[in-house]
Amino acid sequence: MLDETICAPSTPPVNSPIAIIRISGSDTYRAISSLFRTSGELKPRHAHYGTLADHNGPVDDAVVIYYRSPQSYTGEDMAEILCHGNPIIVRKILILLNNRGVRMAEPGEFTKRAFLNGKVDLTEAEAINHIITAKSEWEIETSLRQMHGSLRSIIQDIRRRIIELMADIEAGIDFSDEEIDVISPEAALTAVERIRASIEDLMNRCKTGERLSHGIDVAITGKPNVGKSSILNLLLNQERAIVSSIPGTTRDIIREPLQIGGMYVNLIDTAGIDTPGDELERIGIDLSHRKIESSHFIIVVLDASVGMSGADRTILGKTENKKRVILINKIDIARPGDIAGMQSALPEEAILFSAVTGEGMQNLKDTVSRRLKVEFVEMENSFIADMRIISLLEQSVEIVKRTAGLIIGREPGEIISFELRALIDVLSEITGEITPEHILDSVFNRFCIGK
Structure with a gap:
């Protein structure tokens, strides 16, 4: 899918002063150059005024901005066409692009490519859609914070603490023959309980946000x-x-x-x-x-x-x-x-x-x-989260509870480490570092065309 170049209007199909058409993919420059007549070369991140035309003549005067990979929203070569906002003109430009091998984008495909190319994580990608669909000032402000990584940073901090604990436990396994406790069961249990408190606090803040977002x-x-x-x-x-x-x-x-x-x-x-x-x-x-x-x-x-x-x-x-x-x-x-x-x-x-x-x-x-x-x-401290995130946080809490029980029961470090690895994997699903394809499709299909 990523080897195809895509296009879509980013503005509604209504009469307006300006419409925006987005293009992303490796053939962006070739496609734009073949239909856009302007003086000089297309410089990245510069606005160029010219005429969109084919062999039948001019289609519209427009402004084109070209972005070279990786300095773009998707991380790929991209362009934005700012043309007159007449749906007839927009459709003609899209047909010109289609004739040059540029296919129509699926809902949310631009943001999905940004995610797959490492420009945003899944929480930030979802926040972009929340900004578009927000019904209140609070939703917009909260979504903006999430788009800038507020939720991701908390998840990363919790993961860091889990990894540090797991490293101590696995070091203890390596030195088990020498009867050296790298971390005592009491210290490990304290660390696990603090991790649990952090996850439960985050889950409650997400539930508050989910409740507020529904009104x-x-x-x-x-x-x-x-x-x-x-x-x-x-x-x-x-x-x-x-x-x-x-x-x-x-x-x-x-x-x-x-x-x-x-x-x-x-x-x-x-x-x-x-x-x-x-x-x-x-x-x-x-x-x-x-x-x-x-x-x-x-x-x-x-x-x-x-x-x-x-x-x-x-x-x-x-x-x-x-x-x-x-x-x-x-x-x-x-x-x-x-x-x-x-x-x-x-x-x-x-x-x-x-x-x-x-x-x-x-x-x-x-x-x-x-x-x-x-x-x-x-x-003010809550997050806009759907049931995907809340369900994963609930799973995380259950894993932490099991881990605490294993530590209390003095179970082998290998078993405790296995549970901690499972916990890291579940938290990684929230940010999209480990996420099945069908989950990604479900997330990005909620987006509008052109985003």
Whole structure:
């Protein structure tokens, strides 16, 4: 596969000022030189303006940048064509390249070549895709750190400590006839337990990141007609939920993505909780209760214009052990005395809010953001990891546990060393130093064409 030269557009197939086409492989220079007319020779890492043409005439004026191996993204000879962003032009250029023996790239093939040529490891390659698909500022910042080797460096440090321990144990095997302990069982056990703690810490940080990357569920709850749907629409800045003065309008769960404080949030509008009027409403209320239980954070909405009711007290009771914020809505139409009375009756401080005027909106966003960051205190130190990495870390923990048991049982050094070698191999799968081809295909097939 690596002996073939590939091409693909790196920009979407839509009309735009500029489109980018990438080429990588040993025939890059030949293919570009045969269709690009410019003054002088193509100098590596210089932008050259000229005309793309074939025997039928010009196709487009473009800028071409040529990269000579290994100073390129893939580690191979590469070129980038910056042409006018008309899909018709892009298609014609791709056909010209295909006619010169340059085939269309598969999804993620440019990054796969970068990995195979040692330009990035597997954690860095996956981080590149996470940057492209990120739904929040936190995901982008975390992915950038991983792309620059933050996860790789931790794995390498753990591997280094395992190798040092294994070297001591194997040295002890070599001197077994002389009854010399290069490392005592107690010291070996201490080293193994520290390695285990490091792997478990990394695994927990990866699990936190995996959870955050799927979005934090934030449910809006309250009795019917307190303004839950209006608040959802206000947070989303769009009319997503039907707003009506008729109680019970929302009977199903509405779930919408949102970014709050740089975090990816799944905002959930639940059906109003009260005595159901019919079977359909009862089903909606039951679903609301389940969503309250499963959500990470709850926004409890009260209606200042009607005061506290039994249904409000029931909802407050059901959510008292959850992470929550209480909103007193409709302050624009409520009397100040009623608002003060409601505030004094609550078990905690509430946010005064108006879904009509938007008063309290920034306070709500800041409070939710602050409270979520307290809950996910490891957010800044977490990693975006899929189940591939988490599963390998779980396997690593089990191997370390077995190794500790072998040391406690005074088993021969050869057996302990065998387990440590297996541990190194599993950690090497994370970075891609030892990874089956079908796993690589699974990773890179998630990428878009042109990356």
